[in-house]
Amino acid sequence: MKLLNRRAVLKLGTSCAAFIAATSPVLALVKITVTGGNFTPLPIAIPDFASANSAFGREMSDIVRSDLKSSGLFSLIDPASLPLLVGNISANPDFASWRTTGADAVVMGQVENAGQVQGSVRVWDTQAAEQVVGKSYSASGNASRRIAHQMSDAIYSSLTGEGGYFDTKVVYVAESGPKANRTKRLAIMDLDGANTQYLTSGKTLTLTPRFSSNGKLLTYLNFDNGQPRVFLLDLASGRQQNIGNFGQMTFSPRFSPDGRSLVFSVEQGGATNLYSLAIGSNKPIQLTSGSAIDTGGCYSPDGQKIIFESDRGGSQQIYIMGAGGGGAQRVSYGKGSYSTPVFSPKGDLIAFTKQSNGQFHVGTMKPDGSGERVLVSSFHAEGPSWSPNGKVIMFFRDPGGNSGPQLYSVDIWGRNEQKIPTQGFASDPAWSPLLS
């Protein structure tokens, strides 16, 4: 009973905590998870995956353990202390002996890499003595890490009741060279830092990459011929193209949820306004007007609204309007200035960057501006991007001076801050949707 409760608490801990009313006996625990104090990660046992190639089995189970550990929701029991050092996918576990390890869940896996990569995973609840999930995957030979991440997602998902986020990519701005003349080019990598590839040459400054909702396209800022311009990049072909020379500069682009349009800023004569453009057309539609700076546009997940930042009232604040423009309402009213608003995948929260008292903060608020929660405060932290399940936010921190920025993630309760490994300095993370 106690163990089942722990699993229930884990599920609650990853759902919208504020929603859980003060009537349930688990309330106290849930509240603790929110403030980050006494949240207890779920003890989980993952023996090495069985495989005809035992080194491959160990390598794949290491990737899965590392994924789950990085979420902060699981505590991994030392694999060397387990009743089985190599898992057995075909038999029911001896639950009594697994319970003695303290594990609430045990994961059995089998992987093979003869030609195709194949992986099977079963998650068992040691207390209920029943299977939680069982899944199999296969892919071409060079995709073994992806199979491991998919197995991690299945485990995470089955135990938390939320979608996973391990089988994802991150695009970011890779920075190198002296601060005053830094090379900034786009790079793509797996969430865990593996498989880094560079997407732009570094001959021009490239900034603010954003994924399309199917993960196949990027839109970003390229100082093409010295002038900031919004570009599209097709990840499959590598093809890059300017969307059009509207105004003096075009920048700060983001895709609509259906991937057919962009919202972006156009600057002319010092005034910056928001426009949308159906991709492939050359007729942008003006969404805001006036002499203020309106930028950082982001569609709601249903495509009906756009949030953006504007200094029309003096300082940078977050506003919301219909996707067709007009009738903007101010959202942020806290102390300080607010920028880089991004809707969560479910549309229930807005992540933002805030500046106050000489510090930068990354936080969330509800779309009506209430319930502000600061997750991270720092000399310089900026540019939140959501995990596909809406439970984790990636951003970058810059210590300033001659040093450079690095990527970090933090969960939406401000817990479990993690450095995201990159080759060199990195800024402007964009977290892809789930790849499968």
Added chain:
Amino acid sequence: MNPKTIMSIFFRALAMLGLVIFVSACARTPATDLNASGTAAAGSQQEFLVTVGDRVFFETGSSVISATGQQTLDKQAAWLNRYSNYRILIEGHADERGTREYNIALGARRAAAVVNYLISRGVSANRITSKSFGKERPVAVCNDISCWSQNRRAVTVVN
């Protein structure tokens, strides 16, 4: 000498001549504009840089041109009106204490303020272009106001 050899020498000489012309073209940096007394030649880029001043600075978040900035731009306008052969690029910059997209817009707003000021002082609009670097190209690198205030700038580049 057979004709082939003569042709070869001729082409080598031509290549050398080309190299000399190329080198002298490259050497047209501001340093060569200094005259014997070490002052910048009248109408040179060096004179603009040293005597007139190529940049103005802004308060945090602001694109308002200060009194000092106006004096600099008045001098720039007078010089640019006198030497009307130069094309003018205004580069707008922001310090690193802001978010990336906003600072790109802020740099453009600062550049536009300088463009408008120079036009108001009689500099022809069609000589001037502008662009923003946001916070991507600081000149001073440290973690305090002494650097940030130098980075909030608009630079007039003459060419």
